Amino acid sequence: MRIKMQAAAAIGALACLVLSGCGGGASDSPATSGGPSASGGGDVAAEAPAGELKVLTHRTDLDQDGTLQGYADQFMAKYPEVTKVEFESITAYDDDVPLRLSTGDFGDVLSIPNGVTNDQLAQFFEPIGSKADLSAKYRFLDSFAVGEQVYGLAQGGIATGVVYNKKVFADAGVTTAPTSYDDFLAALEAVKANTDAVPLYTNYKDGWPLGDLQRNMGVAKGNANAKNDMTGDDAPWAEGGDAYWLDSLLYDAVDRGLTEADPTTTNWEESKTLLGSGQVATLVLQSWAISQMQTAAVDAGASADDIGFLPVPSAVAGKSYAAVLGDRYYAVNAKSANKVTAKAWVEFMIEESGYDAKEGFVSTLKSAPLPSNLSALSDLGTELFEPTAAPAGEEGLFDAIDTAAEIGFSSAPYRQALVDKARQHTAKADAFGELNAKWAAGRAAAG
Amino acid sequence: MIADKAPDPKPTKPRRGPTTRRRVVQAITPWAFLALPLGLLILLTYLPAFNLIRYSFTDWDGIDPEQNWVGLANYRRMATDPTLYRVLLVSLFYLVGAVAQIAIALYFATILSFKVFAKNLFKGILFFPYLINGVAVGYVFLYLFRKDGTLDTTLAFFGLQDPPLWLGDPKLINASLAGTSVWRFTGMNFVLFLGAIQSIPGDLYEAAELDGANSWRRFWHIILPGVRRVVTLSFILAISGALAVFEIPYVMTGGGNGSKTFAIQAVEMAFVHRKVGLASAMALVLLGMVLAVTWIQRRFFPDERAELT
Structure with missing residues (x-):
């Protein structure tokens, strides 16, 4: 009996070892990293950047080809006290990083992953400064700001629009750039009638280009406040509303057979070649895609000049608009032990690295000029605007309603379902009516 | 051992000491070996499973450190919202596929257990x-x-023009996907059946042959009863597999175009709509359904010992 008890005790002890080994470690790390951070936070002004830095990035390509290490070398040359900049690039960034947020183990600097809502920012990230101070120098402060506190700085900005193949438009007999909604659909019809090209490619299978369509919210009517207005509207998809115009483009194009025959087998990498080689006429993407499409066009044996950029079709006669948005945002880990260096890295990347220019981004610095890839928009007289931030106290409201409504406004499945309905020629009013009902229920639950 | 020390006279100690120690060591040894796998099992299976149960009673969004207790709300939602369980109909395609898969596997296992080129x-x-990764x-x-x-090019070679969109047509997509599943998993059933058939004593076939049984009768009266337990097991696996497909x-369509299954819906709920609590409840309901189906099946088709002699 006694021996059995001893054995049981031994098992217990061993089990404790196994379990506490891990459990202790997990609970331990935030505590230890919390200690130095508390003191580090106090001496921000006094310290110069030094020590080691860990950066989480979504740019696996730039990590592998050494571009990021190049920036790190420049950074260490500027601040000799910094001994090491380590990068961790993550392929499924928006899947993996949100899960790590609550553990505190996500480097010193990171790209803010999709899925973090604004009311959660303060839990995970260090405030970078006040909007009043930063706005003299930087653009795109609103997306990750809560009240006056700014938690994220944009890595660069992009403009909404449509990348298209100029040659296909010319072959189809479209001579003037179609900026209005009706002209754009007419151009797609012309492409369908006069050429073999797919007028508009949805990238349904990969999905994220459909999710990214949410960036066009409000662009059709040039309403910078569209997303905020939506939180006070029980029927945003009612005819003429901002959400109506946003999703109508996709719905009408699919409904009229202006998209690829089999959306379920589309392929993003292939879509670049298809556009470049003139087998696809248009892709609704943002300005970041221009350089990739030009490369694909050259690889396909065509010319980079074949690729053009149009504003998102406008619902206002004689006008066109483009939203300029921060692409990804840098943030500093609230539990970082080296916040001074982390902030210095963010400033360095935005102001000195040349990363934004290399990527064709609109610079986060207000003093920098617009990138050359947006000249087409200036030629067309397109008005650029930055979407307005949510009013104080309502930062998380849009996401809260969206979650309660189970729509997933920026997700792929939501617009894939729209494409499915449009392909079966469900009346647009019915499909949009269903969304209105869900949104109204979401508002009731979350508002 | 310290308690033993005082009353015992000196000479007995070296005699009793080693035996007690040996008995202790003997008693501990198996547990010491088991501690690591058991520890890992608890850490990686039971602890997460326990957490899953706990999440299912909360409104956790998967990120927030705060988890609010919502009681049975997630389960009530599961029971009342038809959009959540309508996707189970998709599983029927996979169930039909699984039955076909068992038939195909049994057919080939039977043929290949005899002398064949x-x-x-x-x-x-x-x-x-x-063996290929899913x-x-x-x-x-x-x-x-x-x-x-x-597939279209092959069909065109045989003169079949204008094939349908195998994945693009919402009426066909689930059949196409179920077909893929059959292609992938037939091999596993086949190996199970082959092993069972080969364990049937060869003299039974000889005796049957002497009695003049044709191959169909040999299959029906010798092989099928012989592999009956494996077939039953395959059906249980098929049903739970079809429910949890x-x-x-997910890889081929991401659940688009009407191919969404219950498991995909749970994943979407957790990672698109950030309702980890509800998704956990869905996962548990799925587990409950699989257990229930298995139990019903065992009730109606009890596991009889196959009598071959």
């Missing part, structure tokens, strides 16, 4: 798809099913 080659060919299978079949893809539709 290039027997091992065919065994290899049949088992091979099961994601790779998904991508291969994506190219097979796409417009003007491998995830990998192939």
Whole structure:
């Protein structure tokens, strides 16, 4: 009996070892990293950047080809006290990083992953400064700001629009750039009638280009406040509303057979070649895609000049608009032990690295000029605007309603379902009516 | 041992000491060996499973450190919202596929357990798809099913023009995906059946042959009873597999165009709509359904010992 008890005790002890080994470690790390951070936070002004830095990035390509290490070398040359900049690039960034947020183990600097809502920012990230101070120098402060506190700085900005193949438009007999909604659909019809090209490619299978369509919210009517207005509207998809115009483009194009025959087998990498080689006429993407499409066009044996950029079709006669948005945002880990260096890295990347220019981004610095890839928009007289931030106290409201409504406004499945309905020629009013009902229920639950 | 020390006279100690120690060591040894696997099992299986149960009673969004207790709200929602369980109908396609899969596997296992030309080659060919990673299978079949893809070109070679969109047509997509699943998993059933058939004593066939039984009768009266338990097991696996099907539709279509299954819906709920609590409840309900189906099946088809002699 006694021996059995001893054995049981031994098992217990061993089990404790196994379990506490891990459990202790997990609970331990935030505590230890919390200690130095508390003191580090106090001496921000006094310290110069030094020590080691860990950066989480979504740019696996730039990590592998050494571009990021190049920036790190420049950074260490500027601040000799910094001994090491380590990068961790993550392929499924928006899947993996949100899960790590609550553990505190996500480097010193990171790209803010999709899925973090604004009311959660303060839990995970260090405030970078006040909007009043930063706005003299930087653009795109609103997306990750809560009240006056700014938690994220944009890595660069992009403009909404449509990348298209100029040659296909010319072959189809479209001579003037179609900026209005009706002209754009007419151009797609012309492409369908006069050429073999797919007028508009949805990238349904990969999905994220459909999710990214949410960036066009409000662009059709040039309403910078569209997303905020939506939180006070029980029927945003009612005819003429901002959400109506946003999703109508996709719905009408699919409904009229202006998209690829089999959306379920589309392929993003292939879509670049298809556009470049003139087998696809248009892709609704943002300005970041221009350089990739030009490369694909050259690889396909065509010319980079074949690729053009149009504003998102406008619902206002004689006008066109483009939203300029921060692409990804840098943030500093609230539990970082080296916040001074982390902030210095963010400033360095935005102001000195040349990363934004290399990527064709609109610079986060207000003093920098617009990138050359947006000249087409200036030629067309397109008005650029930055979407307005949510009013104080309502930062998380849009996401809260969206979650309660189970729509997933920026997700792929939501617009894939729209494409499915449009392909079966469900009346647009019915499909949009269903969304209105869900949104109204979401508002009731979350508002 | 310290308690023993005082009353015992000196000479007995060296005698009793080692035996007690040996008994202790003997008692501990198996547990010491078990501690690591058990620890890992608890850490990686039971602890997360326990957490899953706990999440299912909260409104956790998967990120927030705060988890609010909502009681049975998630389960009530599961029971009352038809959009959540309508996707189970998709599983019917996979169930039909699984039945076909068992039939095909049994057919080939029977044939290949007799003397056949290039027997091992065919065994290899049949088992091979099961060895391929599910994601790779998904991508291969994506190219097979796409417009003007491998399948369409092959059909065109045989003069069949204008094939349907295998994945693009909402009426066909689930049949195409179930077909992929059959292709992938037939090998596993086949190997199970083959092993069971080969364990049937050979003299039974000889006796049957002497009695003049034809091959159909030999299959019906000797082979089928002989592999009955494995067939029953396969059906249980088929039903639970059909309810929980995830990998192939998720890789190939992401649940688009009406191919959403219950498991994909749970994943979407957790990672798109950030309702980890509800998704956990869905996962548990799925587990409950699988257990219930298995139990019902065992009630109606009890596990009888196969009598071959």
